[in-house]
Amino acid sequence: MLIDKLLLKIRERYRFTEEEERQLRAAMVETAKFKAGEIIVPEDQEVSFSSLLVDGFACRTKYLKDGERQIMEIDVPGDFVDLHSYPLERLDHSVTALTPCTIAKLPHKKITELIRSNPRLARILWFATMIDASIHREWLISIANRSALERLAHLFCEIYHRLRVVELTDGLSYRFPLTQSELGEALGLTAVHISRTLKQLREMKLVTFHHRVVNIMDLERLKEVAGFDPAYLFLEPRTG
Amino acid sequence: MLIDKLLLKIRERYRFTEEEERQLRAAMVETAKFKAGEIIVPEDQEVSFSSLLVDGFACRTKYLKDGERQIMEIDVPGDFVDLHSYPLERLDHSVTALTPCTIAKLPHKKITELIRSNPRLARILWFATMIDASIHREWLISIANRSALERLAHLFCEIYHRLRVVELTDGLSYRFPLTQSELGEALGLTAVHISRTLKQLREMKLVTFHHRVVNIMDLERLKEVAGFDPAYLFLEPRTG
DNA sequence: CGCCTCATTGACCTAGTTCAATTTGGGTGG
DNA sequence: CCACCCAAATTGAACTAGGTCAATGAGGCG
Numbered sequence: 001m002l003i004d005k006l007l008l009k010i011r012e013r014y015r016f017t018e019e020e021e022r023q024l025r026a027a028m029v030e031t032a033k034f035k036a037g038e039i040i041v042p043e044d045q046e047v048s049f050s051s052l053l054v055d056g057f058a059c060r061t062k063y064l065k066d067g068e069r070q071i072m073e074i075d076v077p078g079d080f081v082d083l084h085s086y087p088l089e090r091l092d093h094s095v096t097a098l099t100p101c102t103i104a105k106l107p108h109k110k111i112t113e114l115i116r117s118n119p120r121l122a123r124i125l126w127f128a129t130m131i132d133a134s135i136h137r138e139w140l141i142s143i144a145n146r147s148a149l150e151r152l153a154h155l156f157c158e159i160y161h162r163l164r165v166v167e168l169t170d171g172l173s174y175r176f177p178l179t180q181s182e183l184g185e186a187l188g189l190t191a192v193h194i195s196r197t198l199k200q201l202r203e204m205k206l207v208t209f210h211h212r213v214v215n216i217m218d219l220e221r222l223k224e225v226a227g228f229d230p231a232y233l234f235l236e237p238r239t240g
Numbered sequence: 241m242l243i244d245k246l247l248l249k250i251r252e253r254y255r256f257t258e259e260e261e262r263q264l265r266a267a268m269v270e271t272a273k274f275k276a277g278e279i280i281v282p283e284d285q286e287v288s289f290s291s292l293l294v295d296g297f298a299c300r301t302k303y304l305k306d307g308e309r310q311i312m313e314i315d316v317p318g319d320f321v322d323l324h325s326y327p328l329e330r331l332d333h334s335v336t337a338l339t340p341c342t343i344a345k346l347p348h349k350k351i352t353e354l355i356r357s358n359p360r361l362a363r364i365l366w367f368a369t370m371i372d373a374s375i376h377r378e379w380l381i382s383i384a385n386r387s388a389l390e391r392l393a394h395l396f397c398e399i400y401h402r403l404r405v406v407e408l409t410d411g412l413s414y415r416f417p418l419t420q421s422e423l424g425e426a427l428g429l430t431a432v433h434i435s436r437t438l439k440q441l442r443e444m445k446l447v448t449f450h451h452r453v454v455n456i457m458d459l460e461r462l463k464e465v466a467g468f469d470p471a472y473l474f475l476e477p478r479t480g
Numbered sequence: 481c482g483c484c485t486c487a488t489t490g491a492c493c494t495a496g497t498t499c500a501a502t503t504t505g506g507g508t509g510g
Numbered sequence: 511c512c513a514c515c516c517a518a519a520t521t522g523a524a525c526t527a528g529g530t531c532a533a534t535g536a537g538g539c540g
Contacts, residue, residue, distance in 0.1 A: 044471065064381070064467075070380065070384055072381075084373060087370050088370050089478060092377065092378075092474075112359070115355075115362055119356045122355055124327075126362070126366050127327035129373070130327050130373075133376060134328070134332045137300070137376055140312050140380055140383065141310050141312075144310055145310055145428065148527080181486075188383070188385065190529060190530080191486085192487095192529075192530080196489085196528090198487095231332060232332040234328060234332075239329065387496095388495080419519090421519095429496075429497095430496075432520085435518095436496090438519095
């Protein structure tokens, strides 16, 4: 089903009733498909629905004057790529497909109805957007304070933990379909330096990244090198 | 009154009824004071209320292994320093007073009641937390892509625009009580380099920063140097 | 087979760091 | 009112992580 990955994430944290699941399912309307590289949600345009990523990888990006772009977050299946467009009404950035993507639409009107009929859902959806903010903060730490080696290790840890919740890992391995140049755009490094740093991680027997597949060889040591603490992902069950 | 600065911000964007203002006022309970340097909200602890900054400057920080810290956002009067603790229940970072601060408390239970009785408030409060996320994204751009000169110029522009809404600017001048070392912690630079860069900005006749007062000498050129576009602050009126 | 994107490697360069020494200036006690 | 203190700011000199430029290799696919 369309929103299964999302439900995996919600169930991990909330006691979600069947009725609530039904309500959420019923609110999703049509789906859409995008090719790799296509813009799913353009910057600065009024949006009237939010997009749930059902399949594929996407990212939040800002384009800079010099033609460069910064990737500000990676979206994996089960993520709302732009739930924040509900309160914001327009985005300050674009959402771009990294691979072919399928999304399901949740109209903002339906969100308003959902919240009215069940205020607890407001807190759950709000929570989902706050995870993104928390990820932004952690990336800020990475880019401002961690070395290239640490940053790359940290990203591999983050994506590993996020994909595991939606059952898209295979042991310590997972598909992560970014080019080295895109990794660079996410981490504030050049593609050249990503290449050198990946080599280092390989030689240290921590991770390999080949053919868009991440293979973690030593998770404990990788976390240690990265200074990775999953607390910022808020994966534990909630009380509310 | 306690929440006047907050109301200035909300009224800038929403048609806020007297009844709504009254509801919000009534929900605020006691106030508290903090000395400069004190922790207002500690990391990783359950929180049962959110704090509105009434007076003073605060910041969101994470402490790193090596004793360093990263400032991830500057809070000015009228900002909720931890409204996101309502959906998150605990914070992934601390909130620290940069100057003596007064805060007013809004209990999470009251937020739940407010939202129940007036679902539009959910969207307004949610919106407030999404501005913070947007600021995080812009800081990510700064740290990943802008030079020291551009970063500093950008920060001065941001704070200018945010303080203007709450009427804490005096023409092109405003009190900004951070040390150069704290500026460094916010921008991912060393205090030494901040000093050199401030000198450059002074010599370029763009801004001065002396005795904790920012004096913008040429706003247009400063924005240009910074590549500053206030869109990410969402200061325009909302339709919702 | 040949093309095109992606990855790798080498040589050199630079923005910002590090370390260390002064200077400045506001606050405080005698 | 002066002497002292201490945090903050400034400046110089040497260093380094990562960038830039440019050439080469390696798949994958029409």
